[in-house]
Amino acid sequence: MRISELSRQSGVPVASIKYYLRKGLMPAGRAMGATLAEYGEEHVQRLRLIRALTTLGGLSIAAARDVLAEIDQPHDDPRGMLGVIHYALRTPADAGATGAEELTERVDSLVEAMDWDVSEASPHRLALAASLRELSRLGMDFGVDDLLPYATLAAAVARLDLDQIDGIEDRMALAERAAIITLLLEPVLALLRRLAQEGEARRRTAEAAAPHTA
Amino acid sequence: MRISELSRQSGVPVASIKYYLRKGLMPAGRAMGATLAEYGEEHVQRLRLIRALTTLGGLSIAAARDVLAEIDQPHDDPRGMLGVIHYALRTPADAGATGAEELTERVDSLVEAMDWDVSEASPHRLALAASLRELSRLGMDFGVDDLLPYATLAAAVARLDLDQIDGIEDRMALAERAAIITLLLEPVLALLRRLAQEGEARRRTAEAAAPHTA
Structure with a gap:
């Protein structure tokens, strides 16, 4: 055409x-x-x-080009490609990613406690440390024990994510699907959380108002 | 000072x-x-x-002012305030929120299936519809049944979120905490998911390579 x-x-x-x-x-x-x-x-x-x-992904033209270049590369291990694409994608919190080194130990402990095999080079380790530092500055210090319940749910989400690309043989299609799932499902999950928060907040308010009726 | x-x-x-x-x-x-x-x-x-x-929240000065103004308002129901703050916050996917009306029915069905009490006026309904439409255009059509497992995990996350503000009596402190949890925990959750995805992808690759050892 x-x-x-x-x-x-x-x-x-x-x-x-x-x-x-x-x-x-x-x-x-x-x-x-x-x-x-x-x-x-x-x-x-x-x-x-x-x-x-x-x-929807919010990528700049330059960032989108990097992701697409990664997708166009041949990859030996289709699933490992997910990690490579990951690192090319924007990190949700890289705005404050400097000076958070003291909190990377906490992230490392969490990754170990969850038994996640994550590269030492993953930029998400430092990004997470930066987010935790920011929360701590605002008076919400999330220790490993506080993070574990969230991490457990994140692991369950990741299993659903990987199920979406299981069985796709074509490498190009797999890479594309992986990028879509990582990047475009992110706002979907954030929105589901907000809808769920409103539902849960109203449920608790209703229960507090009428504690003897279920 | x-x-x-x-x-x-x-x-x-x-x-x-x-x-x-x-x-x-x-x-x-x-x-x-x-x-x-x-x-x-x-x-x-x-x-x-x-x-x-x-x-970290990525808000413009104008958007931050709106959120802070909302926090400064007196609210009758402390928990209901969470929803109000929500609506003032940026929607993760409002870039494409027009013309997705046909998919709002799917969102409504999901909210009903989850038994979430969510206002009809919630901007997150249309934003979610827009995200689903975009995914569908890219060949990933998520029906209600596909979304339910994700929504169930989102509900579990929301319960953890609400636990974080339970028992806070001071309204100002509660509002501030609610905004922090909604907005600043979002990148934390996104990063946990990415770390978990890498861990899960490597676990499956290792299992596929050596199917007879656990």
Whole structure:
């Protein structure tokens, strides 16, 4: 298909498509002449992924390019790729990730207590330490014992996540799926938590008002 | 204390403090003369909260002011306040929240299946619908049955969250704590999930490589 049809099918304006091509987020189409190129279904899918990463995922164009480059790499171990993609993705809390070294010990203890096999190089260790430091400064010191119940639930979420990519043989499809699950399920989980918080808060208020009725 | 001492104790530069005062994020100090004001411990605490909301929380100055204004309001029901604060906070996925009306029915079914008492006016309903639509566009259609296991875990997280503010009598302290838990625990949970994902991915890879050893 021509670029105009690609724009129609993907819902992405032609100017944006050209911009993504120029920035290297998307492979070029098959050249059909000096100024004409032919695009395929894979370009439609790629455009949808770019849009999802940059809008819902909140990634910059540069960050999206890094993630897509990672997805395009061949990987020996399909599941290990998840970790690589992870590290390319923005860290939710890297704004304050310096000077939190004193709390990384607590993170290390937690990872050990959960028996998680996590690379020493994972940027999420320091990011978590930074978040804990910030909470501690605000008077909420979360020790390992306070974090364990949350970590146990996170492990259960991770099992559901991995179930979503089990059995996918195609490496490209697997990488794409892994990025989508990690990045785009994050707001879904945050929203489910907020809805659940409101439900739980109202339930407790109702129970406090009428303690003798269940 | 004077503004210089407030700056020292809070770690926030004097220029930033003056900016927050001007923007109405913080109550003025007690006037001690034409150009002198006296600040107290509550100003130190407030500055820490402003920094946390705007750095780790990722809020704009305007959004932080809205949240703080909500915290400063008197509330009849301390727990209900959580919901009000919620709605003032940024929605993780509001970037694509238009045109997802067709998926709100799915969200409504989920909320009903979970027996969550959530206001019809909650902006998180539409935001969740928008996230689900985006996932569906990318080939991952999450129906109510797919979402239920995630929602069940979110409910467990919400119970832990509410436990953190149980027993706090002071309304101001409660509101502040609620905002911190909702907003600043979000990156913590996201990071725990990513660490858990890496652990789970490696565990499954190891099991697949050596299926006969446990």
